[in-house]
C-alpha cells in the first residue's frame with residue numbers, strides 16, 4: 042500500500058495529537074473535528090479500507106473496536122458516542138488507510154448525511 046497521511050503519522054513524519062498507541066494500533070485526534078471529541082483509531086498494518094480486511098485480520102478488527110470503546114471511556118464519553126467507518130467513495134472515505142472515527146461529547150443526530 043502506498044504511503045498515506047496516516048502512515049506518515051504512524052512513522053512520526055507528520056505530527057498528530059496522539060491519545061493512545063500500542064503495538065497494533067494508534068489513535069489520534071481528527072484534524073477537522075465533527076464533535077467535541079473526534080478521534081481516529083487506525084491499525085499500524087497498512088490496510089486501505091474496511092474492504093481490505095482479510096480473515097487473518099479478525100483479531101486486529103476486534104482489537105480496533107475494543108480500542109475505540111476503551112478510548113471513548115478514557116475520554117469521558119459516558120453519555121454515549123458513535124463509531125463510524127467510512128468505506129469507499131460513496132461512503133465518504135478520503136484517506137485510504139482504514140480508520141474508525143470515535144465521535145462524542147454532544148448529542149449526535151441520525152441519519153448521517
Ligand code: DGP
Nearest residue numbers: 046057070071072073127133134135136
Ligand atoms: P474519512 O473521510 O472517513 O476518510 O476521514 C478522514 C479523516 O481524517 C477526516 O475526518 C480528516 C482526518 N484527517 C485528514 N488528514 C489528517 C491529518 O493530517 N491529521 C489528522 N489528525 N487528521 C486528518
